Amino acid sequence: MFSRFITKHQRSLLGRLLSENFKSQAPWYGISILAMIVVAAMTSASAWIMRDIVNASVVSKDIDQVFMVAAGVAIIFAIKGIATYVQSVFLSKAGNNIIARTQSKLFKHVLKQGVAFHSKYPSSELLMRITNNAQAARAVIDLIVTSFVRDLLSLIGLVAVMIIQQPLLSLMAAVIGPCAIWGVRILTKKVRKIMEQELASLGMIIQNVQETATGIKVVKAFGLEPFMQQRMDKYVGDVETRSNSIARLEAASSPVMETLSGFAIAGVVAISGIWVLQQGNTPGELMSFITALLLAYEPAKRLARMRVSLESGIIGVRMMYELLDHPVDLAEDVDATDLPDGPGEVRFTNVDFSYTSGHKLFNGLNISFPAGKTTALIGASGGGKSTIINLIMRLYDPEGGSISIDGADIRKAKFKSLRSRMAYVGQDTFLFSGSVKYNIGLGREGASDDEIIAAAKAANAHDFIVRLPNGYDTSVGENGANLSGGQKQRITVARAMLRNADILILDEATSALDSESEALIQQALTRLTRGKTTIIIAHRLSTVSSADNIIVMEEGRVVQQGTQTELLSTEGAFRRLYELQLLPAAQSLS
Ligand SMILES: Nc1ncnc2c1ncn2[C@@H]1O[C@H](COP(=O)(O)OP(=O)(O)O)[C@@H](O)[C@H]1O
């Protein structure tokens, strides 16, 4: 019967959902299912006992029998009550555990993904998938278990009571049931489509709130409040309209069922009146039959509507598996090893790379970053400087050629070993919610307080940190909202200091700062880079003047390299940049 209700794809989704989750929760589902069997049995028993209630009080008029029957009724309902309690407590226990495990699993998978994945799924969508879809997974399992165990068994029990008490009348009821189910099927198709649209709008609502919160300064400065509100009103309105459509469709299954059931019950009652009079059946038997018929109505209705309710849940489950099955584009090699110990020389050999197919950014790029030396990358923006760093950190893989550290290809290295060799300070400082100490401590696992303070001192951050309201324990606010740009940057430099890695990567680390902060950070960076393989990107040439080697990049190619003195002595890109940047300043001073 089940197979006719759902598509093949949905069936395989459900099969997977159940097999992945049911086993881990087997004891809880076991208890819950046992309780459901008891509930179903007691429901049938309560219909059965109607015969004795009626016959004892109307037919035999035996007061002892009446008391016996009354006690029976009390016991049946007490047991049903307890079983219902057990059933729902254990069903929730299993369900809540499924939500927790699913959310962890989804998040783990998201963490494994490379940077490219995150440009495909915006954070708002991940948020919705991780919270909402895990709930859907639970709801679907709950629905299947309650429908197929409690409702189906109740229905079977009640039908049995009906057949035993009044076999011929039961035949009549059997004809009408399937008609109602057919009516409901038409509705389910419509629900599916609307549900998908509703989830999409829900994602837009989250995105809008998120963007407003992160970009609140831009929103205020440009007076974008009415615009943001307008966008919100539209998304909220969309969800409202769709929710109403779904509610209407779901409710539409009720009139169909009610009307048909009304006819069935009326017909049965009319015929049974004649029956009792002519066949000499007891009124108790008839009463028991009618009770069973009325009690069967609710579980039958839920079973018929299950398809509609399942539809909305399955969409969440499908989206969940879509995310879980998204291949990890940058996986660790199966036989990855630790990088060999070494001084930290980085080399690009014939590297080909493109972000989007068709447009090649690097074509056979060869660059080396000698161990223990400082190499500067300069050139107009868009030249590929940050991309070189992305490749060294293995946020992307090259399409051709190789990148090696101390002679070992980084694609063969364990991520942990690769990343432990480097420290990175970028232009966009990022702080996690938590204290200053926590944010610096993230640089190296298990760093002591003394080491954290030493790193902060070396980063010229200690002095301002101790003046904060709670010193090192001051909360930085969301992405460091409570700190200035220069302070945030010094914390990220302290984080990198603490890491004590032998390859240092600085991508425009001081570009966004005022000259006082820059001087403080420059001082700290000089300390940080001593004796380390340093790769520094800067657009202020003054920052890189002391580099051991300066590489000038243009459109993914190396156009010049050498020390500052060497580069200044020849006509070329560096001289042009130098004149553009430094000469006007020198002239205005004189
Ligand atoms: N994540 C990305 N997806 C697609 N294209 C990108 C991405 N990042 C950078 N690019 C493109 O690659 C080129 C090089 O960018 P980038 O390495 O950031 O340059 P630079 O750091 O020298 O300013 C630019 O044309 C840029 O538009």
Ligand SMILES: [Mg+2]
């Ligand atoms: Mg850049």
